[in-house]
Amino acid sequence: MKIRDDKYSSDEEKIIRDIQQLLTKNRHGMTISEISRNLGINRTLILNVLNLMVGQGEISMRSFGRAKVYTLSSKIPIARLLSLSSDLFLVVDEELFIEDLNDAFASFFKMNSDVIKGTNVIYSPIPHFFSHDIIQALQDASSGTKRIFEDYVGFEGSQFFFRISCIPIQESDFSTKVALVLHDLTLHKKYEEELERQLNARTSELSSSIRRYEVLAEVAPVGIFETDVQGKVIYVNKKWCEITGTDSDEVTGSKWMKSIHRDDREWIKKLWYEHVSEQIPWNHPIRYQKKNGEEVHTLGMAVPLRTDNGEVTGYLGTIVDITERVAAEQIIQNLNEYLTTVLENANDGVATLDIERKFTSCNAAGCKILGYERSDLLGQSIRKLYESDDEFKNNGKEIYLELSQTGHYRGEVNIVRGDGKNRIVEVSISEMKNNGTITGIIILFRDVTESIRVKNEALIQEQRLKTILDGLVDAVCVIDRHGNILYANACASRYLSGSDVLNGEKHQLSEYIPKNELNSLRSYYQKIIDSQIPDSKIICLTIREQNICFLNRAVPIRFGEHSVDAVLSLSLDTRILEHE
Structure with a gap:
């Protein structure tokens, strides 16, 4: 097993903290001599620590002739980016030793990320779940060959269908890493x-x-x-x-x-x-x-x-x-520059704010959602997205209270775009920390205005449908596979309870129909739901001590806000037909 020790010594950690504080105050950067002089430490030791920090991505170095200038890195750590994605991510080096994996990957395969990091993929539990093609694609990517394909992954007796992306990443030291990205297509496959x-x-x-x-x-x-x-x-x-x-x-x-x-x-x-x-x-x-x-x-x-x-x-x-x-499923084409490439190709908006709530970055999708050019956002307060100071203060208070308690916030926020249009955005906000110190927040957001409008319209249409059904002379019920009565019109309510309305919030067929008839009726409705095929038949039931036969039409539907599988049952009392 390959073991890696990337931790700094206690002396180096102190020097690193001092350098970070120094570069925070000098945003334009400092040379080795300036850092050495300010900290009172010899150039050789300072150079060694700076090289370590550059390698870890904590600072950046630019050359101006013979002078080298060091600045704090503006990149968001890859671990932070991975944690924002619902896809499964695994990063390995060119020898296939595991360097990082996101929470989604660890949770799906029920792995302890701290235990598995530093382990060679070949000798880890991972090959038990993957086909030979996936392992071969990892090996090909470590040699520089990018592969994207679809395959099944088995776990705990179940088969899941994924789009597999094995992408080689060229590091600044010319070494190669491989990003394995698993995008779940199981539901789409089942739909097909x-x-x-x-x-x-x-x-x-x-x-x-x-x-x-x-x-x-x-x-x-x-x-x-x-x-x-x-x-x-x-x-x-x-x-x-x-x-x-x-x-x-x-x-x-x-x-x-x-x-x-x-x-x-x-x-x-x-x-x-x-x-x-x-x-x-x-x-x-x-x-x-x-x-x-x-x-x-x-x-x-x-x-x-x-x-x-x-x-x-x-x-x-x-x-x-x-x-x-297809447009929404654009695969990340290049992970060589973690921050710029991932953000600029994301469909959702991603932005970062400093501790003063001023924009320090915003990707292209985010600028489009907010209706601003990037240059109009950077350095500006997020206040410009709110309609009033009171709304800004109240919303900020709610968000930062949740952040202070959990470190995260999820919710919907009303904003005003750059073109003056009011929109609703769904946000996921997390704190950014550097050695335990909060340096700002990162926001993942998307425009949900249209989806909320469609949802509200659907609720209105459903209410209109109920109004129509309430006026029918047929007895109309909506019943789920467990025998729960989700809806009953006035006619159905009179048959069941003698009243135009069923009292209470939750009702079951078992409250009104004898057990020996209930099992048969419930099995019949379950069959309609499972087959998704409508059916018509004569159903005789004992209701309120009366034996009544109905001409019943049962149609499978999805009902309510959460689209519950159910049956729309339209029943006509056969005594009416005999009378006619």
């Missing part, structure tokens, strides 16, 4: 698999109901296309044309290939017809180019259409516009 499963399951149903399919296709939020057995397009819906920027008569037959980006056209064409000839499902990203030159990234999926005897008659497929997602 589920979408493919649903397409396969519903192909036969769509074939037997052409009219219903055509109506659905025209209102679907995804692009839908159909081809003949040779893979030539015979139908595209309006959404497909909208995504690709074409008209339906421009893409029939093989003409749809012209809408694909010119750089991808040949290999997509070759790959598509290989799938068609082998009659296998298609699942690939496709980059289109509109007539105005705009690029559109999509995820394309298609499955063979088969007759009852298994004969392939064509393909049915979808495309989903993932342009925004």
Whole structure:
């Protein structure tokens, strides 16, 4: 095992603190002679300590002819940057000895970061979770070859799907480090698999109901296309044309290939017809180019259409516009300069303030969110983002109280952009310390104005829906998989309790339905939720000592602020039908 001791001696620590205090007072930098003279220490010892501090990234050195000037480093430590990311980060040297890992990595694999640092990756627990390809990519990156690919990672009996980035980092001393970045794509992978499963399951149903399919296709939020057995397009819906920027008569037959980006056209064409000839499902990203030159990234999926005897008659497929997602998934291209590169390529805003709450840095995304040029922010108080002095003081008091107690703050803040527009930003604030002394704060922030607006609109729409349902003569309930009644309209409430409203906040079917009937009904609703397929049937229940039969329509939905899986149950008393 390789052991490293990067700690300073007690004498060196004292000299380092003295040098830091000296350079703090002299922001423009000092020479070796000036530092030696101020501290009363010989030049040789001062030079050795300065070299150590440069190597640790604590100070920077610039040469002016024969003179060397030392200043405090303005870079944010890589450990601080790693802690801000939800991705899993691991940094190793060229011999694959672990130098650093972020909290997300240690937490995911349940490792003690202090124990594993200094250990060679090959002899650590890590290879038990990674495939051979990931370990090989680390070795390739240590030789200078950057690799980005997707792979599964197994942990505690579960499989997780990640985008793997192995990026070589050239240090100032010409040594090489490797940054391993794991971006979790598990949910996206499950979404793709589920979408493919649903397409396969519903192909036969769509074939037997052409009219219903055509109506659905025209209102679907995804692009839908159909081809003949040779893979030539015979139908595209309006959404497909909208995504690709074409008209339906421009893409029939093989003409749809012209809408694909010119750089991808040949290999997509070759790959598509290989799938068609082998009659296998298609699942690939496709980059289109509109007539105005705009690029559109999509995820394309298609499955063979088969007759009852298994004969392939064509393909049915979808495309989903993932342009925004692709833009948001920009991988860090270069980690050689930790601060500048990471910040300038981040989608979220990152800024630092000194102890006087003045900007000392702000990345490009942050400047865009705040509506200012970087030069208009640096050295200025964060007060300029607030509408009034009172708002600045009250908000600052709340933030710094939380920081003083926990060292961190998370919340939403109202700001005024440089163009005068009011926005809401979600912030994550942490203290920056140097040898235990607070030197400022670092802020990670994003504009959530639009998402809050959409959320509020969704709540309004839900309330409108409830108002409509309350006026129906049908009994309408929303019930989750555990039998909890999330909503009941006035008609349903009268059946269950004899009143227009169910008293109390939480209700369960078990309060109103006998146990022997409850288990069957709950199992039926769970089946609807799991299959995501609506169903209709006659349901007979004993409610308030009456045996009542309902014509019931059960539809799977997501309900409420937290999108709970549930069933929308519409029930019509069959006695009404008999009366009619």
